[in-house]
Amino acid sequence: MVNPVLLIAVPLGLAFAIPLFGFISQKLEKYIPPVAMLFNLIVSLSLIPKVLEQPIVVSIGGFPPPFCINLVAGPVGVLFSAIIALVGFLVSIYALDYIKEGATEKYHMLYLLLLTGATGVVLTGDIFNLFVFFEILCISSYALVAYLGNRAGIESAVKYLIQGAIGSSLVLIGVALLYGLFGTLNMADIARNIDSVSPISVFVPLVLLITGLGIEGAIFPLNAWLPDAHSSAPSSISAILSGIAIEVGIYAVARVIFTVFGASSIFLFLVLLGLLTLLVGEMSAFSQKNIKRLLAYSSIGQIGLIVFALGIATSYGVVGGLFQIISHSLSKALLFLAVGYMIYRTGSMDISTLDGMGKRMPFTSLAFTIGAFSLVGLPPFVGFPSKFLIVRAALAKEEVLFTVLIALVLLGTVIEGAYFFRVIQTLYFKGKRVSPNKREEAPIAALIPIGILMILIIVIGVYPRLVTDILNSAASELLNRIGYIKGVLG
Amino acid sequence: MSFLNHYIYYIGAFGLIFIGLYIVLVKHNLIKVIIGLSIMETGVNLFLISIGYIKGGTAPIFSTPEIEAARMVDPVPQALVLTAIVIGVAVLALALSLAIRLYQHYGTLNLRKIKEQRW
């Protein structure tokens, strides 16, 4: 059996080795991230069948939990690490050709660190470790947002950093309070003892953790950094931030609420928060002129949908939410990657400059179209089954409130459809009929990941059973905290 | 008085946190905001330490067998603080270097004037 520790150790080691490889050959360094992520992808996928039977708990240092730092490779963790590795792998292939200027070895190193941090967050079973990995993720993403070094990038990075630093302070206070209350940092151990103290004293750390992690998870009104950061970063980083970083934030919020605190009384609050996030995100995106900002706001909307689905907290709802995470990761990564080269070719992020792209970059435009269709939830793309599950979960509640709420959520979908279809029209039908001028298709290193993402979006959309097994057991891991505690502590 | 004696570290810690937060909220200058963040972090670190502190306790080192475990301060928060300080330093360094680049671009550090990224 492969040890899940390798999922963190290998990319971490390789990340710090990148500057060393740089001494050998300047060309070598950019091939390190794809290799590391391919390794992670293979390991994660090979772990899935085992994890479906029983979560793998790895204790570091040889002590039994709760006295050690432990990794819990349960269905949720492995699912997320597989998504991270998959998207990370594809985006790193994209970056081979896309990242040419600047301190490239630093880019690749930070990129790997970001992914290591994300993988660590989803695999760790220790709440302080979660904080540490979160910081790795955040700090490398601050730096990567500023990578281009232009006005927008630096400004966004500074704003992101200020908000992120406050968030991590809040998380740290929450962790400290939990340690003060329970004398342990093991999440399963805290979860076991959570009922032994008065609810009101648990409330403060809960709120602090939700707020702090919610900043990275982009829950409204904590998400003001997101549109800036996602639109100013290099497109490959935008894809990672949108496709992975915020999902990891949502994972952390969900883990804290579902497993650590078992806070069933705030599920309705989560639903409302998700709805609010969704509506604000979609409405802000509606009249955007900047394509990357539009996609960033759409990410906020999608996060809202995910939070909404998780807040329903039935097994359908959680499966739907996790499915939506997969669909958003794939689709939004695809959209950012496609948009990356369109912006590169036109030199502007203004939507109106994208007209005629259907002719100039047919494959990339097709990719954008498929990604957009998928996000809107049209069959036969991956967004459809996830939306299907979420709507079903809300209606299965059989409460009038939830019927009204899901109607509002779907109203958000209508707005999303409106702006995405407008962009698609711009790509294909806007402007004068251009004489077929020469193709300016993206380079092959970009087309491969774009193509793979397109195929995945269609294949999972047509055959959702590929992922439903792991999703079902992941949902039951999140919902069944007793099982989690037993699995970790024995 | 005994109340103060007992909670002085917590009061100090949260005092620092709120001072830091206040600075971040109110001050316009980026450098001051970064200082605020730093103060806030210090507060959080102090809070962490004080959780594990026992009045009159000793270092948790089994140097001499007669020190019983109950009189030792909790070592875990101290280990946590070490990590947190390292993270804090990294954030601080990154923030300051970004501040330099920001000044190069905008010619000002007034955060109320740096509002190109909005809406």
Added chain:
Amino acid sequence: MSLELLLIIAFGGAFLTYLLGKLSSGVRNFFAVFISCALAAIVAYLYGKPSEETFYLGFLGLPLLLRLNMLSWFFAIAIAVVGALSIIFSLSYMKGREKTDFYYLMMLLVNAGMLGIVLSGDLVSFYIFWEIMSWSAFLLISYNRGPALAAGMKYIIMSIVGSVAMLIGMLSLYANYGTLSISEVAPFVASASSGYILFILIVFSIAFGIKNAVLPFHTWLPDAHSEAPSPFSAVLSGILVRMGMYGFLLFFFVIVGSKLFLGLGRDNFHYILAWIGAINIVIPTFIAMLQNDSKRLLAWHGVGQGGYMVLGVALGTSLGVTGGTFHIVNHPSYIALLFLVVGAVEYRTKGIRDLNSLGGLIKRMPITFIGALVGACGLIGLPLTNGFVSKWLIYKSLILQGHPFLAFAALIGTWGTILSLYKFLHNMFLGQLPEKYRNVEKAPFNMQFPIIILSLIIILFGILPGIPLKVINSITTSFGLESLNINIWGIASETGALNTINIFAAILAVGLIVWLIFRAGPKAAPIAQDDNYAAGAYVPKEKYHYTVDFYNPLYRMISPYLRDFIDEFYMKLARGTQKLCGGIRHVYTGDVGHYVMYIVLFLASLIFVQIKWGIW
């Protein structure tokens, strides 16, 4: 021949056509025609072979079913025939235009999607195919650029609203009954509470009403129809819109069942629906009269004719449903024909659709004119066309049921139809031929071919209505309605006797008499048109065109009342939403102090809520 194979051919053929287009356009054209004709042939072959099969198990544990019965066959054949004819028409219409590969792909995809809708045996696959149809139609509507973009947006937004409603209804059924197979869900629904049935029907009626352009939801249609490429307008108006009617039939009579449907809401639901249908006949046909864009005029008739179908179906008697259903299949024959006629004229006059500037094309494009004449007669519902039979059945059932006002509304609608189609025919084909169209050629053969075929269908079904009525009768009896006594010439039961042979004889006799009278009288002397108009004085031909402002007095009289208030309302709503959205995003002020404030406020409000109400 299994149904799966049919759909595989339909979808695979669409993509293969696209790929072949990269090789050569000739091969692609041949293949597109071949695929669409093959589909029509296969569907025709499947007549009377009901089947139900599971074609896919991979979708979230839901078996996706395909099934064929009389109802779906009836729609499938209409889809396949109209699709094939419009593809044939496209061959020259699309010649020399850009993105033709894409155009054929989308045409075939729409076609395949529609076939999927009518063949699906469960609501998930229904929804999936419905959405595939919707987005591919969106791409086709936007194809013409310019104003077509706005039309496409309008269409897709309303379409998404409709599919949202459908999704809610469908998943509510799923959440309650755990199955979505149409045959399994029907008995559950039949035993549900009437409030729930009403909810389901209203939700689905919104979805189908939007697609079918029933009155408060019709506003996308005139724009979309007039801006789409003409062969697609024919498909759009003829059959795609009528998928909504298929949905109505499916839900009212197959899933809910006729008895329950008629009794719903203390008998009022279907009555209200019938009134919506009646209003839907009157207003759009008169708005149509005021249009000067030939495609827009037809588009408004598309809305209006939908009213007859809703009216007939909503009555729920076997005569009414037969009439409504027959009208569904008649409608594509003549509206598609008229759109193709417009397309042919557009093709030859280089894109002119303005009724104010055309005229006199009868001598230049005679076959096209005959097509237009037959189509117009069918749309008006003159005897010996199929439109007459279906309208007659609807009138008859209205009178028999004792709804004089509804019958009157339907009649008024016919007057509006006559007036507006006279304008259509006259301004395009009759009257004075403008100088610049002196050298217009007749339409190419592959444009004339579908026109001729559709004209023949109209007349065939008009004289021998028994052929389709037989099929429709077996559909209505499967709904649990009483069977009508159909023979080849019409209906022979005492309540609804219809015999086209008598009508045929009567018209022949009258025509003969009129002809004889004309022969007996003195010969008319042909006088040039301008002489007649200006009493012999000279009129400069290029400055004067007498089709301009047709019906002007009438127009001035009624136009203030016939504004599309609903469309204006929607536009206002859209602008309001846009403003609201523009306002909302100002939350993100750009000032990081505000952002930190949001974080602190969020934290504070959580704690406040807890202290105040103690939720935790």
